[in-house]
Amino acid sequence: MLLPSLAFTVSTAFKDSLLKAKQTELESMAYALIATFEMDGSQINMPFNVFDDRLNMPQSGYQAFIVLNQTVVWQSTSSTLQPTPLTYPSAKTGEQIFADELTSLPDTFLFTFTAEFESENQFIPIKFYLLEDQGAFHRELATFNQSLFRNGVWVALLISGLLLLSLLSVVSPVKHLVSQLSKAAKGTPNQDGVVSLSGAYPKELNAVKDSVNALLLSESQQRTRFKHALQDLAHSLKTPLSVLQGDETIPESSKAPILQIDQIIQRQLSRSVLGKAGWQQHIDVCELLQKIIDSMHKIYRDKGLSINFRAIPEVFLYPIDTTDAYELFGNILDNACKAARSKLTVTVTRQADSQTHSQMHIISISDDGPGIPEAMQTDMLTRGKRLDTYHQGHGIGLATVSDLVELYGATLQVHSSTSHEKSSGTTISVCLPNK
Amino acid sequence: MRVLLVEDDSQLLIQLDQLLQSHGFSVDLADDGEKAQFLLNEYTYDAILLDLGLPKIDGVSVLKFARAQGISTPVLILTARDTWEQKVLGLDAGADDYLTKPFHQQELLARVNALIRRSTGHASAELSCGPIHLHMTQQRVKVADEVLDLTAYEYKVLEYLMLNPQKVVSKTELTEHIYDQDFDLDSNVIEVFVGRLRKKLDPDNTLKPIETLRGRGYRLFSPA
Numbered sequence: 117m118l119l120p121s122l123a124f125t126v127s128t129a130f131k132d133s134l135l136k137a138k139q140t141e142l143e144s145m146a147y148a149l150i151a152t153f154e155m156d157g158s159q160i161n162m163p164f165n166v167f168d169d170r171l172n173m174p175q176s177g178y179q180a181f182i183v184l185n186q187t188v189v190w191q192s193t194s195s196t197l198q199p200t201p202l203t204y205p206s207a208k209t210g211e212q213i214f215a216d217e218l219t220s221l222p223d224t225f226l227f228t229f230t231a232e233f234e235s236e237n238q239f240i241p242i243k244f245y246l247l248e249d250q251g252a253f254h255r256e257l258a259t260f261n262q263s264l265f266r267n268g269v270w271v272a273l274l275i276s277g278l279l280l281l282s283l284l285s286v287v288s289p290v291k292h293l294v295s296q297l298s299k300a301a302k303g304t305p306n307q308d309g310v311v312s313l314s315g316a317y318p319k320e321l322n323a324v325k326d327s328v329n330a331l332l333l334s335e336s337q338q339r340t341r342f343k344h345a346l347q348d349l350a351h352s353l354k355t356p357l358s359v360l361q362g363d364e365t366i367p368e369s370s371k372a373p374i375l376q377i378d379q380i381i382q383r384q385l386s387r388s389v390l391g392k393a394g395w396q397q398h399i400d401v402c403e404l405l406q407k408i409i410d411s412m413h414k415i416y417r418d419k420g421l422s423i424n425f426r427a428i429p430e431v432f433l434y435p436i437d438t439t440d441a442y443e444l445f446g447n448i449l450d451n452a453c454k455a456a457r458s459k460l461t462v463t464v465t466r467q468a469d470s471q472t473h474s475q476m477h478i479i480s481i482s483d484d485g486p487g488i489p490e491a492m493q494t495d496m497l498t499r500g501k502r503l504d505t506y507h508q509g510h511g512i513g514l515a516t517v518s519d520l521v522e523l524y525g526a527t528l529q530v531h532s533s534t535s536h537e538k539s540s541g542t543t544i545s546v547c548l549p550n551k
Numbered sequence: 552m553r554v555l556l557v558e559d560d561s562q563l564l565i566q567l568d569q570l571l572q573s574h575g576f577s578v579d580l581a582d583d584g585e586k587a588q589f590l591l592n593e594y595t596y597d598a599i600l601l602d603l604g605l606p607k608i609d610g611v612s613v614l615k616f617a618r619a620q621g622i623s624t625p626v627l628i629l630t631a632r633d634t635w636e637q638k639v640l641g642l643d644a645g646a647d648d649y650l651t652k653p654f655h656q657q658e659l660l661a662r663v664n665a666l667i668r669r670s671t672g673h674a675s676a677e678l679s680c681g682p683i684h685l686h687m688t689q690q691r692v693k694v695a696d697e698v699l700d701l702t703a704y705e706y707k708v709l710e711y712l713m714l715n716p717q718k719v720v721s722k723t724e725l726t727e728h729i730y731d732q733d734f735d736l737d738s739n740v741i742e743v744f745v746g747r748l749r750k751k752l753d754p755d756n757t758l759k760p761i762e763t764l765r766g767r768g769y770r771l772f773s774p775a
Contacts, residue, residue: 320590347632351604354631355560357653378653382633408635411642415649417669437638446635 119272124263130260138253139214142227142246145171146212149180149244153190155233162190170194177249184242199245204228209241216250223250289317293325300332304398310338311397343439346385353381398433399441401465401479401548408446409462416453423453427464432477435551436524444520448481448544453512455485455542475550482543487534525549552597552667552710553577553728557587557613558629559605567600570656571663574619575690575703575710577730584608591617595727596624596665600659603630611644618645623667629654647748664688671714678713680771683752683760685713699751704729708744709752712761712771745769 145168154161157258162182169303170178171192182190191199203220205228209214212229225248232239296313299306306314360366360374409423434441452460461482469476521528526549532542554576559562571578579594581587584605591599591613599617604608614626627682628641628649633761636647639720647666649661666677678685690706692699701709707729712720722741749761762770 347637349605350633351631351652354652355563359560359562359566360749361653362563362570362656374653385633407639407643411639414642418665439634442639443634446639450635529589 118533119268119275123268126263127264130264131257134253134519135216138216138225138248139227142225143212143229145178145180146227146244146246147227149182149246150229150231153182153233153242153244155235155240155242157236160184160189165193168322175241181245181247182242183245184240189277201243201245204245206230206243207550214505221247223254225250225253226247250380289321293317293321297328298361300328350381350385354378357381375436397438398435399438401432401434401436401441401445401477402427403439404438404513405445405449405462405464405479408442408449412449412453415450419453419456420458420461421453421456422457422459423462426464428466432464432549436548440520440523443516444546445479445481447517448546452483452485452542452544453479456483457485459484469549477550478545479548480543480545482541484541487540488530488532488542489534490532493532520545552707552714552729553579553594554598554600554663555579555581555587555590555594555596555624556600557581557584557605557610558600558602559583560602567659570660574660575726577707582606584610584613584676586615586717587613591620591622593689597670597728598663599624599626601626601628601646603628603637605633605720611641614641614644614646623670625670627659627662627666629659660761661688667714673714679709680713680716680760681758683709683713685710694752701748703749704744705751707749708741709748716771719764719768719770724768 124433148168149166152162152166160182166171166180170176171180171194172195174196176194178192179195179197179199180190180192181188181195181199181201183199186201188199188201200220205213205215205218207228207230209230209232212227215226218224218226227246228243230241230243233242234240293313294313296315300311300313304311306312308314312332313325317325356376357374361371361378366374405427406425409425412421412423436444449460449462461480463478463480463482465478465480466475467478468474518530520526527544527547528544529545529547531545533540552575554571556564556567556571556578558580559582560566561582564582568578568580579590579596581590585607587601587605588608601610601613605613608616610628610630614628617624617626626645626649628638628646629652630637630641630649631652633651641649646706647661647669650662662744668676668687676686676688678687684693685691689711692706692709708725711728725741745761745763749756750761752758752760760771762772764770
């Protein structure tokens, strides 16, 4: 937009300048005619040919007329038309008129000047007209405009190139910064294995980079401190409880409150450890499930369980806090192992949601245990509710699962059959929305 | 059975020490990770009870150190950190089982016995060798349905031999596994225990379950 506007301004200025030059040129020619013109009484003396040759040559494009009392008293030899002074503009005595657009004289410049000459003791107004064909003017203007356009295109290309280069040099670090921020938002660690912005930036962006890095570090340290503090708190509270629980001199009536204190600590600590950060690192859920399964093999070694794990795709990166993921799948797998008679199946699949059509990952854990009665299936996801058919302590674990499912916008499905011993079992599916 | 108990809380350490000793275990104690590593380097144990939150060197590092040294002794983690992340971290580092604090003493004993059994390839808590039956959890020994009255050390010697049947067990190995580190090692005492055991297990001297291999040690074999 800037370059066409500039070109239009230059073209207009050139045209104005050219018009002014034409006016000056015709004015000079008019003054030359006035200088040549003489009156002797009522007699006009004007040579056939004047000093300026352009007025002597036919087809020169210049014409001159001298008008006295609406009558042409002289016209130049270059003149090819019959002048009609009545249709031309008339200037007052001592004044001049320059016109470039006259309906009576299309494509012609007109300059007129009215001078008074003394004749027989009176002053008579004599009008001098100079006409010029605009053909040469338009050609000159067109040549200038063509040249202006041609050079303008080159200049535009040059300026665009320079602008693009300078834009790239300015935008490139910003794009890099945006990319780094996006990686940090996903929790992708850099080459040093930490989540921070890296790379060289201009000094203006360095301040932003340093501030963001300080923020990320502070947030990470705060979370770590928080987790450690909770672990220390758990250690500090539970170790004395162990001593109390093992003390045989403790009266029977005190054992129930001790158990209650333990349950409260366990419930509140497990709840407070959970929580997703503003930005979340992507973790491989399949790798995490495999680790939990390896642990289950050790914990339930005596049961000789067969745990079959199938994952499609084999790597499933998902933005979830590691502690939360361990709690979510650890509790479900632990319950399934406790309930299972001989085998467990863990699958990770990707499916389109039938309602939203967006992709979602489904982690299903199936056991061949006795199954859960329908009435208890709702209870098992309610905080504090216990399933007596399972071992004690599951109420907290499953309610934690319920909390986490809500926190991550996931859904939990329970399918359980208690009808036939051979075909009984429970499948718990966690559907994680695509993020 | 000789176990290493690593726990920084002195009250719990004393309580568990008493519990384990009262159930026939020889117990070495460590109240920090550094001491635990030293003891693991110096002695052989049948099981390790390891707290994760330890001063100087944390429990997971002690566990990794033990496995890196090639020590395959079963490890039971005692942890107040009951998140699955912590449990998996400990099991992944080489632990064999975990127990979350606070725990019942009977559960601890059952877990330790199960670990020792598994590590010696026994699936059941009851060990059998011909007519001799030893129940590890109940600490009861029967010969042909007759319950024997054994002293704590006699029981320890028999339990160790039954956990390692057909294997030649030296006096030093027996001593190391039935006594804790502060005990004065005197091989004559072992001979006395074995002699008493033979009399109690086989008063008629017909079964002869414990064989003496001169200069090498003892071997328990299944009597015909």
